[in-house]
Amino acid sequence: MQPLSCRSCGTCVLVKKNSLAHTQVQWTTDTDHCAELAQRPNADRATVLTCLQLRDSIETAVRSGELQVDTP
Numbered sequence: 001m002q003p004l005s006c007r008s009c010g011t012c013v014l015v016k017k018n019s020l021a022h023t024q025v026q027w028t029t030d031t032d033h034c035a036e037l038a039q040r041p042n043a044d045r046a047t048v049l050t051c052l053q054l055r056d057s058i059e060t061a062v063r064s065g066e067l068q069v070d071t072p
Contacts, residue, residue: 001026002068004061008053009033015058017069023058 001014001024011034014026031037036051061067 003028004058004067006034006051006054007057007060009035011054013054015061015067017058017062017067019071020062020069023055025054025058 001016003012004015005012011027011031012029014028016024018024034051034054036053058067062069
């Protein structure tokens with residue numbers, strides 16, 4: 001897994017791209033700085049693994065070569 005910070009809020013996560021379609025995300029810091037997750041009730045936050053801004057940050061990192069995609 002590779003560390004990556006959200007370009008919007010700076011929240012740090014660990015990311016593994018098993019393919020272009022499959023992304024594994026592990027939160028390493030509190031999500032309090034994420035504006036998108038902060039708008040959701042606490043009950044919903046436990047089931048949300050990502051936000052649109054983080055997803056965009058991951059896709060941008062893949063396109064720029066900063067984040068590698070594992071190939072079988």
